[in-house]
Amino acid sequence: MDAEDYQPRPQDLGRLKDARMVVRVGLDYDLWLDRLLRQANNPALTRGQPGYVDASFAIALLEVRGASVGGEGGHAHGSGNPHYWLDPANAEIITGTVLERLMQLDPANAKYYEARRIAFLDRLKEKLGEWDAALAGVQGRPMLVYHSSWAYFARRFRLNIAGIIELKDGVPPSPSHLAALLKTMREKQVRLIVKQPFEPGKYPAFLAERGGATVVVLAASVGALPGAADYVTLIDSNVKALAAAMKAKG
Amino acid sequence: VSDALALLWLPFTVAICLVAIHAWFGIQVLTRNIVFVDLALAQIAALGATVAFMLGHAAQGSASHAYSFAFTLAAALLLAFTRQWSGRIPQEALIGVIYVVAAATAFLLVDRAPQGAEHIKQILTGNILTVSVDDLLLIVPLYLAIGVAQALLRRKFAAPAAGAALWWQDFLFYAAFGLVVTSSVALAGVLLVFSFLIIPAAIGMLYARRVLRQLAIGWIAGSVASALGLAASYAWDLPTGAAMVCVFGATLAVAGAAWPLRTLSSVKLRAAARIVRIAFAAVFAASGAWLMIAPRADQPLMDGAEFVVPGLRSAYMRDLEIEIWRDADEHAERYLRELEKLNEREAQSRWHGKALDDTEVRKISSFLKSYSEMRKGEQFVMREVRARARERERWAIGVALVLLGVAAYPFASRSRKVNGPNRLDVN
Numbered sequence: 001m002d003a004e005d006y007q008p009r010p011q012d013l014g015r016l017k018d019a020r021m022v023v024r025v026g027l028d029y030d031l032w033l034d035r036l037l038r039q040a041n042n043p044a045l046t047r048g049q050p051g052y053v054d055a056s057f058a059i060a061l062l063e064v065r066g067a068s069v070g071g072e073g074g075h076a077h078g079s080g081n082p083h084y085w086l087d088p089a090n091a092e093i094i095t096g097t098v099l100e101r102l103m104q105l106d107p108a109n110a111k112y113y114e115a116r117r118i119a120f121l122d123r124l125k126e127k128l129g130e131w132d133a134a135l136a137g138v139q140g141r142p143m144l145v146y147h148s149s150w151a152y153f154a155r156r157f158r159l160n161i162a163g164i165i166e167l168k169d170g171v172p173p174s175p176s177h178l179a180a181l182l183k184t185m186r187e188k189q190v191r192l193i194v195k196q197p198f199e200p201g202k203y204p205a206f207l208a209e210r211g212g213a214t215v216v217v218l219a220a221s222v223g224a225l226p227g228a229a230d231y232v233t234l235i236d237s238n239v240k241a242l243a244a245a246m247k248a249k250g
Numbered sequence: 251v252s253d254a255l256a257l258l259w260l261p262f263t264v265a266i267c268l269v270a271i272h273a274w275f276g277i278q279v280l281t282r283n284i285v286f287v288d289l290a291l292a293q294i295a296a297l298g299a300t301v302a303f304m305l306g307h308a309a310q311g312s313a314s315h316a317y318s319f320a321f322t323l324a325a326a327l328l329l330a331f332t333r334q335w336s337g338r339i340p341q342e343a344l345i346g347v348i349y350v351v352a353a354a355t356a357f358l359l360v361d362r363a364p365q366g367a368e369h370i371k372q373i374l375t376g377n378i379l380t381v382s383v384d385d386l387l388l389i390v391p392l393y394l395a396i397g398v399a400q401a402l403l404r405r406k407f408a409a410p411a412a413g414a415a416l417w418w419q420d421f422l423f424y425a426a427f428g429l430v431v432t433s434s435v436a437l438a439g440v441l442l443v444f445s446f447l448i449i450p451a452a453i454g455m456l457y458a459r460r461v462l463r464q465l466a467i468g469w470i471a472g473s474v475a476s477a478l479g480l481a482a483s484y485a486w487d488l489p490t491g492a493a494m495v496c497v498f499g500a501t502l503a504v505a506g507a508a509w510p511l512r513t514l515s516s517v518k519l520r521a522a523a524r525i526v527r528i529a530f531a532a533v534f535a536a537s538g539a540w541l542m543i544a545p546r547a548d549q550p551l552m553d554g555a556e557f558v559v560p561g562l563r564s565a566y567m568r569d570l571e572i573e574i575w576r577d578a579d580e581h582a583e584r585y586l587r588e589l590e591k592l593n594e595r596e597a598q599s600r601w602h603g604k605a606l607d608d609t610e611v612r613k614i615s616s617f618l619k620s621y622s623e624m625r626k627g628e629q630f631v632m633r634e635v636r637a638r639a640r641e642r643e644r645w646a647i648g649v650a651l652v653l654l655g656v657a658a659y660p661f662a663s664r665s666r667k668v669n670g671p672n673r674l675d676v677n
Contacts, residue, residue: 064618140601158600159600174484174489175258176254179253
């Protein structure tokens, strides 16, 4: 499912009514949450309260397009690429933001939360080295992606995204854009095309066939693929899938 | 050009095939007054494929096709029987109900499987740009077989008067149509298939009474529209399906506008010229009035004219204003280039050369923000300068536009003199 386009259910409203804290991705990624929060009308979760956590706080953002003058509802449209959690190094910042609020809301258990965070970061640190090694053969090799979801992931693992198939959300690529991508594939020897499970398969398959590449399906969020059960397995399964696909292509 | 041809010849061939079969069904559908039946059948086929997928069959496999077809047959049966109701309830109502229930059911099913969403979207949002030779090899024999069967049984299939048809004739019609639509929607998507179905048939029926003539006209119109749509999509970098649908719509508009002129006579030409002049008069007068009322608001006529001929601005802007405008425009362009350069540098650094640390990335971000704010500021200056100039000159320009409108208007006294003696010729 496309988390940017999530269709809330009645239970979600119930969950928000009883919740003491909500963590959102922010950066216009989960705009559907705004309406849900308004409807739930839970004072603990209003913007500015400790129960309202925007996880994008303090992240070094990529592809910032600038806030619009007098944007509506205080939203900074085009405030940056929202897929920042795909850089495992950002997990330290995100968990830091969340931990601070947890300690504020539930001081009695502060020690417990902190210990859990340290354990998580230790595990991640261990994994980071493993992932870097696994992706050594993919680094710098040009690839296409369906949507610009992989900027942070690419930055962390030094991947070369040579082209994006869908330039505007939900607008299919034009024939001239496809022709340009095919040219890029020829010139740069692109061997991989990355897409998410919910993204249309036709264009990647079309380009893969004509340009001699393989389509790799990666998960951009937990639960998008069966192997991506939690944060660590999310990154882990993506790294493995990429490395395996590149190895198969030689 | 060779790039374009390599990419577009296959979609064009497929479009011709789709136009050929859909024009025929379109004539049937228009005669039976069941315009949206293709959407309902396509959605039912998608539901069948979704059920197959949920039961563990491979997407696009033979089981998936079998389920699609079985569901379509069931819907065909339902549609054939419920035609008897059409005396009391329009059949379109039932078609609509089938469509929404099938769509909602598929949605509920897919909700249970995270990977299902793409699957169901894929069935309904085909894109003609990505068709393959295999697709062509599948649809050509299928459409030929259905076309030949339809031609042989034409009298049996041809739209009977309401109530006169036997239910099995209706069933065969819906089953054949379901088969066609299921395959075509997967290739071209719902919107484009609807255009293939209705527009060539409508143009054919507008200009001819006999079915073969209607078909011939529909085929020609559909082929021309397909070629133009594909060409426009390539030339102007537009999504193909949407571009083709719009060209099909424009083709229908042109055909409709030309319809009264199919038998040329001086009276008709004069009447057409009169309508055109009234339209011009209305646009000019309304634009002039709008400029005088709200000079700072969007002025569609002036904005459009200045977009085509930027020199028009110098007609009402003072030298200093033009200088400010140009300067702001140049700066806005420069900031955009800087933005692109910075983005490019950051994207490059992700894999090439020295990696940027978070502080450097933040620095770039704040530069990006500043540049885009500055660019917006320059654009604001351009808008403001123009608005002020228009505000100042609104009376002169507004009155001139209204006068132009008055001049364009074909006044009754003149046209009556012209029309009067001709009235006998019409009868």
